[in-house]
Amino acid sequence: MGGSSADGEQPGSYAGNAPRFESFVRDQRHALLAFLRRRVSSEEDAQDIAQESLVRLIRYREHAPESWSSLLYRIAINALNDRARRAQSHYQHDHISLDEHAHGLVSNDQDHDQRIANQQELARLQQALLGLPARCREIYLLNRIEGMSYPEIARHCGISVKAVEKNISRALALLRKKLCDQGEAR
Template sequence: MALGPAGPKRTLAQADDANEFEGFVRSQRDGLVRFLQRRTRSADDAEDLAQESLTRLIRYRGYAPDTWSGLLYRIAVNALHDRGRRAASRFDALHVSLDEETVELAASEPSHEQRTASEQELAALQRALLRLPDRCRQIYLLNRIEGMSYTEIAEHCGISVKAVEKHISRALRLLRERLGAYHTEVRP
């Protein structure tokens, strides 16, 4: 073949073969995409597989034209199976798309603002607890933290159940007052 400014010269037979192959590809593309859409999850996947199949078919353009259709669909099925094997090995079913249409993913951890607010509330609660009278704080913590009943606290501290009730009531009232003021300062 002689090389000229436009590249290798094609013979008339080669040009006819190329035109016949291009015509075949054009005539088969839409049917191939529909065939693949019935077997894939999305139209985009079907389009990609069709393009891949048609690209692979180029290797066989020298074969007899009556074999192209069978080859094309065999190539498409093989490409579909290859993609399925790759997807399975990469756990594609567990893949979450981060496209704009996707709803925001819920974080497993609280946001920075939530953590900061929780830390501030915990600090306020700690300050309020430390400001309780000693006996009142001790009885309140035995009940709320240690999970002791009023009767158990009374026996543990050597006081009556009625006295335990008064200490718990006083602790709750003081905490409500002190933490209530905190909540009105923090939240508008």
């Protein structure tokens, strides 16, 4: 190849084109943006591709000034095609911008104050449960957490169904009292 460029011109043969190149870029930016706006869905995409195209064109600033326009639009078309391939391979058309649609999203999360109140209520309940007598707490948790029936608890613990009923009643009364006392203490 002997150092010549792909289009047959000698790189560097137009040395000193910097002022002319800068003028070309300024003059072409508006037309390039108009060209890109017709081919992309957003102003932001048009601006991005125009910027990318102009930056890539810098590599060719030493070529003949007559070639800059065709090079610029070839670069822009290639950038459009690259972006389309990337979008297709990443299913970009299936994505929703949260910036544009955030106002329409409803959160199922509780607000911060409600979450804190629930955590505090849970801590109070846990403290009240831990304050129950061990046997009473075990029977209550077998019923309420494990879902066991009174006869199942009786068989599991080796006690009568009547004893299970008494322990459950006692646990409920103690929990009610402790939770009410804690609520009044706040």
